[in-house]
Amino acid sequence: MIRRLVGLWLLAAIPEQLAAQRWILLDAGAGSSSHQLGPSGSVLSLSPRLLWLGRHGYLDAGAVYTRGTALGWNAALSATAAVQFPLSSRLTLDLGGEWDWTGHRHSKRTNELSLRPVLRFDRGDLRLSAGLALGRAALATVAEASEPLPATDSTGSSPRPVDPRYSESRSFSRGMVEGTLQLGSFGLQGSITHTQFSQRALRAGAIWSPGAPGVDTLFKHYVNGYDDLRFGAGWSNPVFSVAGALEQRLGRREFRMRGWHLESSARISGDLVLFAATGKTLSRLTVDLPARSYTTAGLRWTIGARRPAVTPAPPPAGTETRVERAGTMVRLALHAPAAAQVEVMGDFTEWEPVPLMQQAGGWWVLTRVLPPGIYHLNVRYDGGPWQAPADLPTQADEFGGTVGVLLVN
């Protein structure tokens, strides 16, 4: 839950320039898993997620489905949505809701629906949020298919059926406060979560980001009587990423344990990332999950991640374009005496940047064989933004910029 709360907070902290975006992520993985209390086995997992960020709200919906040879299946569905009301330049109120469903082949099912008002303060270097979750949770336990119902009680004297299935429903409330203070490349994070059932969680940490591509983190995590210390570090560039973490649980002897995590990824195309991970998780005592070793590999497919679009820019002063034709040869000449490099891309270059040849007098020239027709093109000077060449008629493209229109006859 803490992770989800932090995730929600991070979601709302995404800068304004990313507003009105959507992503569809699909993780598919395969690997092996084992834990202290049960058999090892291979695991297949599928995790789609839809994330939509609008100017006045957001929706985050996802599912995780895991199927293992030893444990059957388990699944989780969740959706969070909110409308955001700006109360002032730094204060925002989120009014929304959250729905969670979890299920396991051999165990209990939970279903939670809650309203979530959250108040956020953002001063740039200091961000605080405080919120409530008020809802209702339903819990149901299902009988294992392989477990026959006993025909008699323990004494054997009076036969009576015992049905391990039961269900209950109850209201719940949670409160949380989170904050981040950024001091240059050093940041402090903390959160406190409290539920009506006397469960408290405190999470505090430091983040040191000495600048891309390195990130180091240190977290202290306290939940009802034990401490988790986590140290993580990572490195990434636009193609590869590597990250690792060590976790140490402190407290009474029966609580102590160590966990670790190692993951790497490689982007194999614009939308597709190959990832692999291995490690050992700490047990989650609050939800009765034992420690688990895992190894997995898979693909992450992201649809619709927005990248910076071309912004139209006026041609630099002093530029001039001439188009000359000799037979089937077309000579495109741009006058840009101040430029150190001039490139063109268009229909006739398969929209790949092609450098122009520098000539005397500040002219840059490209000669191509072009059949008669209309061609669209952009130029850029010294690696700047793509723009329509000076003197050519222009037309809006479909990508937020303009193109030059070249008529070859």
Added chain:
Amino acid sequence: MRFGLAAAFLLWAGLAEAQDPRLTERLGPGVLQAVQLQIDSANHDQLPAGPLIRKALEGQSKRADSARIVGAVRALRLALAGARLALGGGSEEEVIAGANAIRAGVPALALQRLRRARAASLSTPIDVMTDLVARGVEPSDASSAVERLVRIGRNDRELIRLREQIDQDIRSGLDPRAALERRLAGVPAAGPPIPP
């Protein structure tokens, strides 16, 4: 399970083989699949696929998001279909020129009237129309002017010459509409009647 994976791989391999290598090299799998659907539709309708491929590559080079790329390709496919319908078929060059004109704002009905006015290739008249619109001439003015010239039998060379004169006028500071009117001043208004 194994059979399913093998079948999926073969299907994927078959699809990959049918895809244009320019697209497979430069587009991510998500947008590639969506663009390929548009191209498949164009192939099915016997529309030229080259402009669709180039439009997708343009979007990729400009780092546009997937939705914009697919939207642009789809809009161009519809423009190609509209141009072919308006021109009553026509050559590939004519259909591409017609799609460019429609994308520039020229109404499809203007292409239909142009086809009625001339049976020979319309690539150059349509390109001149698109060029005039890109220079700032209103699409309705550009289309009626070109139609008028075609109806009185002006050839492609004369249309190109007219376009160059208008270009010179605009460069010398004349308003695009005024430049068009100036160059059409001596052109007879009435042409032969358009056949139904």
